[in-house]
Amino acid sequence: MANVLVCGGAGYIGSHMVEMLADSQHEPVVLDNLVAGSTRAVPGNVPFVRADISDADIVGETLEKFDIDVVMHFAAYLAVGESVERPLKYYLNNVASTLILLDTMRVHGVRNFVFSSSAAVYGTPEVVPIPEIAPLAPINPYGRTKFMVEQALRDCRRGWGLKSTALRYFNAAGASESGKIGEDHDPETHLIPLVLQVALGQREKIMIFGDDYDTRDGSCVRDYVHVTDLAVAHKRALERLLEGHEGGAYNLGTGSGITVKEIVETCRKVTGHDIPAEIAPRREGDPPALVADSALAAEELDWKPERSDVHHIINTAWNWHKEHPHGYPG
Numbered sequence: 001m002a003n004v005l006v007c008g009g010a011g012y013i014g015s016h017m018v019e020m021l022a023d024s025q026h027e028p029v030v031l032d033n034l035v036a037g038s039t040r041a042v043p044g045n046v047p048f049v050r051a052d053i054s055d056a057d058i059v060g061e062t063l064e065k066f067d068i069d070v071v072m073h074f075a076a077y078l079a080v081g082e083s084v085e086r087p088l089k090y091y092l093n094n095v096a097s098t099l100i101l102l103d104t105m106r107v108h109g110v111r112n113f114v115f116s117s118s119a120a121v122y123g124t125p126e127v128v129p130i131p132e133i134a135p136l137a138p139i140n141p142y143g144r145t146k147f148m149v150e151q152a153l154r155d156c157r158r159g160w161g162l163k164s165t166a167l168r169y170f171n172a173a174g175a176s177e178s179g180k181i182g183e184d185h186d187p188e189t190h191l192i193p194l195v196l197q198v199a200l201g202q203r204e205k206i207m208i209f210g211d212d213y214d215t216r217d218g219s220c221v222r223d224y225v226h227v228t229d230l231a232v233a234h235k236r237a238l239e240r241l242l243e244g245h246e247g248g249a250y251n252l253g254t255g256s257g258i259t260v261k262e263i264v265e266t267c268r269k270v271t272g273h274d275i276p277a278e279i280a281p282r283r284e285g286d287p288p289a290l291v292a293d294s295a296l297a298a299e300e301l302d303w304k305p306e307r308s309d310v311h312h313i314i315n316t317a318w319n320w321h322k323e324h325p326h327g328y329p330g
C-alpha cells in the first residue's frame, strides 16, 4: 500500500490514474491548480489540494500531511504548436516548476517519482518502431521540456537517491470504461476528439494534415494507446519503485501504427456518422510515423496494452463525448 500524490490528477491522464488508484490498495491524493483540470474528474472521496506544483509550502505540507511515498507527475502543458509560440510558458511550467516540485520532495524525504514523458523526446525518429535507445532529439520546445526533466531525474538519482521512472507516452487516447471521465482539452488539438466533434455536429469537417507522406495511405502514422493502459503502466512503475527497482525510461505504445485516414474511417464505423474530411497542408513539426517499441516495458514492468485496440479506444471516447458533448460542466 502506498500513499500517492497525483499532481495534475484533475486532468485527462491524471484523472484516469486517480480512478485506478482509488480502486486499488493504494491511496491517491490529488494536487492540481485547475488551470486545465476539473474537480469533476476527481472522485469525491479522494483528498484534493488546489495548488500549483511550484508552491513549495503547500506541496511540502501535503507530502507531510498524507505521508506521501510516491509522487506521480501529470501536471504539464501539452500542446506542441503552442510550445513553439510560447516557449517560456512551457519551460517555466514543465521544467522550472517540475524542478521546484522535485526539490520539495528532496527536502521532505520523498524519493519515488513517476514522470509523464513523451514520444516527443525522439523528434523525427530514424528507426520505427522506436526503441528507448534511439537518439533523444526533440524538435520542439514541448519535447525539449520532457527531455530536460528526464536529464534532471538522472542527475537527482545520482545526487540524492531519487528513484524515478519516465514513461514516454505515444498517443494517449480513449476514455474510462466507467463513462465518468474522459478527454476535455480547451482548445482541443488531438485527432480523435476532433473527429468525434465532427460526428457530434460541433464541427463541419476534419482537416487531414497532409496526405503526401511516405506511409501506406499518405497520412501520418501514430501509435494510439488507451489512457487506462497508460494508468496500468504507471501503477506497475510505482510498484516496481516500491520494491526497490531503481527506475528508468520506458516507451508506452502498442507497436502498431494507424494512419489519420484509418482513424477517421474507424470513427465513421463506430459512430455511424458521415464525418466529412478534407485534405489540408502538412502541420509543421509532424513526424511521418511514430510507433513505439515497448519491449522494455513488457519485460521490466510486465506491461502490455490490453485496451488499445483502435475500435475500443474510439468506442470509449465516443461514449464519453456523446454523454459530455461540452466536456465537464463549469
Ligand code: UFG
Residues within 6 Å of the ligand: 078, 079, 080, 118, 119, 120, 142, 170, 171, 172, 189, 190, 191, 192, 194, 206, 207, 208, 209, 210, 220, 221, 222, 260, 283, 286, 290
Ligand atoms: N491531425 C490531423 N488533423 C487534426 C489533428 C491532428 O490530421 O485536426 C493529425 C496530426 O497531423 C497527426 C495525428 O493526427 O499526424 C495525431 O495528431 P495529435 O495532435 O492528436 O497528436 P500528435 O501525434 O501530434 O501528438 C501526440 C501528443 C503530444 C506528443 C506527441 C509526440 O498529443 O503531446 O504525440 O510527438 F508530444
